[in-house]
Amino acid sequence: MFTFLLLLLVGTALAQESGDSVPETFIDKLDKAAGDEVDVIDKTFDKDYGEEKWDEEDLSLNEEDERMEPEISEKAEDSECPNKGTCRYHVFRQPRPFGCAHRICRCRRGNLSSIHSCSANTGLANVLKRTCLNASFVWIGVIKRNRCVPYCNVDGSSLNYANWGCGQPKRGGTWCVAMNRYTGKWVSLNCNTRLPFVCTF
C-alpha cells in the first residue's frame, strides 16, 4: 500500500513537471506569454526618451517620427467614426512611448484609436493580428493622466467600453493602455514603454 502511494505521488509530480496534468488552451498559453511580456516590458522600457511629460499642447516631432509611415491602414468600423465615413486604423510598427505615439497621430490629424464596442475591439484586434509586429502589445488611445482622474480616451470621446485583462486596470498614478493583439484584452503599462501603436484618422 505504502509503495503504491509513493508511486502515485512520484507519478503525479512527474506529470505536473511535464505539464500534461494541466490541459492548457491556446489562449491560456498566449495569456501567460503576454503576462510574461508585461513584466519584461515594464522592466526594460527605454530610458532614451527619459521620463516624458504628458503635454497635450506640445505636438513637436523629430524628423524621423514626422516621416514615419504606417505598416497597414484599414477601414475602421463605421460606428467608430460617426461623422467620417472614410476613417481608418493606421498601425505603426516602430515602437514609441505613448506621448510620442500620440503626437505622431495628432500630427496626421488623428488620435490614438479609441474603441467603443466589443465588435470594434474584436475588429481592431483582428487588424492587429494581421500585422507583422515585434510586440504583443499595441498602444490604444486610453490614458489615466494622474492618480486623481479616471481612465479616459485621448480623443475626448467618452470611455463607454473597456476590455480589461485579468488584474487590470492598474490604479493610482499615471498609466497608458495597450491592447494585447492576440487576446484583444487591455493592460495598463508605464507610459514610457516603447510599443507599436494604432491611430484612427
Ligand SMILES: *[C@@H]1O[C@H](CO)[C@@H](O)[C@H](O)[C@H]1NC(C)=O
Ligand atoms: C524587431 O525585432 C528585431 C530583433 O529584435 C529588430 O532587429 C527589429 O529592428 C525590430 N523591428 C522593429 C520595427 O522594431
Ligand SMILES: *[C@@H]1O[C@H](CO)[C@@H](O)[C@H](O)[C@H]1NC(C)=O
Ligand atoms: C483628437 O483629439 C482631440 C482632443 O484631444 C480632439 O479635439 C480632436 O477632434 C480629435 N481628432 C479626431 C480626428 O478625432
